[in-house]
Amino acid sequence: GDSVTQMEGPVTLSEEAFLTINCTYTATGYPSLFWYVQYPGEGLQLLLKATKADDKGSNKGFEATYRKETTSFHLEKGSVQVSDSAVYFCAPGGSNYKLTFGKGTLLTVNP
Amino acid sequence: NAGVTQTPKFQVLKTGQSMTLQCAQDMNHNSMYWYRQDPGMGLRLIYYSASEGTTDKGEVPNGYNVSRLNKREFSLRLESAAPSQTSVYFCASRDLAGGQYEQYFGPGTRLTVT
Numbered sequence: 262g263d264s265v266t267q268m269e270g271p272v273t274l275s276e277e278a279f280l281t282i283n284c285t286y287t288a289t290g291y292p293s294l295f296w297y298v299q300y301p302g303e304g305l306q307l308l309l310k311a312t313k314a315d316d317k318g319s320n321k322g323f324e325a326t327y328r329k330e331t332t333s334f335h336l337e338k339g340s341v342q343v344s345d346s347a348v349y350f351c352a353p354g355g356s357n358y359k360l361t362f363g364k365g366t367l368l369t370v371n372p
Numbered sequence: 373n374a375g376v377t378q379t380p381k382f383q384v385l386k387t388g389q390s391m392t393l394q395c396a397q398d399m400n401h402n403s404m405y406w407y408r409q410d411p412g413m414g415l416r417l418i419y420y421s422a423s424e425g426t427t428d429k430g431e432v433p434n435g436y437n438v439s440r441l442n443k444r445e446f447s448l449r450l451e452s453a454a455p456s457q458t459s460v461y462f463c464a465s466r467d468l469a470g471g472q473y474e475q476y477f478g479p480g481t482r483l484t485v486t
Contacts, residue, residue, distance in 0.1 A: 291475045304376075304462055305415075318425075323410035340425035350414065354473045359405075360466075 263288040267351045267363030274341055274370050282336040282366045284325075284351035292353040294327050295333040295360065299348040308336075308349070341370045352369075374398055376478035381387045384484045393481050395463030402448035403466040404439060405475065406430075408459040415462065421446055436453040448465050453485045 268283040280306035286294070293312045295303040309318035311334065318325050323338045334351060348367050354360035378392045397404065403422045407415040419431030421440040435447045435457060446465075450457060460482050464475040 296478075297472055304479045305464075305475075306477070307474050310474055354475075358474055359417065359420065360473070362415040364412065 263292070263349055263353055263361040264357075265353060265361055265363040268366050269364065271367040271369060274342055274368070275278065276327070276372050277340045278370075279368065280336070280338040280341045280345075280363055282349055282351075282368070283333070284335055284360075284363060285331070285333045286351070286352045287332065288351045290363070291329075294325070295352045295354060296323070296325055296336050297332070297350040297352060297362075297366070301347070341368070343370050343372050346370045376463055376476055378461075378478035378481050380481060382482050383407055384476065384486065385450075386486055387454060389453050390451050391453065391482075393461055393463075394445070395447065395478060396445045397463075397465040397476070398444065399441075399465060399467065399476065400442070400443070401465035401467040403468065404440065405464040405466070406436075406446070406448045407434065407462045407464065408457075409462060409480075410459050418461075437465065439478070443479070453483075455485045458484065458485045459483060 265286045282367040295310045296308040298308045299305045309320040316327045316328035325336045348365045349365040350365045352360045376397045403419040406418040416432045419438040421427045424443045439447045458479050462479040462480050467473045
């Protein structure tokens with residue numbers, strides 16, 4: 262079945278630092294790739310997605326590029342803010358009705 | 373458009389009690405899901421319903437039952453709660469039309485079993 266290896270946290274950064282959270286996956290077929298974000302006390306929200314190789318998903322200053330050759334979908338942001346403190350989940354998913362979630366990476370951004 | 377709603381938001385049960393977690397979505401999605409989230413474990417799929425009238429086991433179904441009441445509603449039942457079921461439960465829905473595979477999540481139910 263599908264699986265995800267996600268950079269384990271916690272990750273602690275200062276405001277305006279550069280962020281990378283690594284994600285690699287194994288999946289049958291040609292999945293879509295997603296990053297979800299979970300703010301404290303809330304459910305998961307879709308942050309960005311990419312549906313085919315070399316696609317770049319972007320939202321709120323975050324970016325991730327679908328790298329089929331390395332089966333990776335690393336999340337990046339050039340300048341993090343305190344409000345970005347949250348748990349981030351990588352997830353491949355396709356037409357088999359299910360998403361497979363990584364264990365999540367806790368990001369804390371200090372002022 | 374409320375998206376995915378869950379009730380209750382918080383619940384405390386004693387060991388052996390039963391309860392049903394409710395979930396509804398107003399996005400006309402075909403597929404619905406129940407997950408549990410535990411510290412350090414990420415999200416684990418309990419049950420899912422690919423379409424109205426079907427349900428299937430996920431990764432951790434033991435101790436749970438589900439009912440897809442109609443296209444909008446998907447409930448999760450704990451028949452005899454155990455402390456190991458203390459967790460945060462999330463419902464999600466998804467529509468595969470047009471190749472859009474993302475899931476939409478509810479706010480969660482925080483369950484404590486004592």
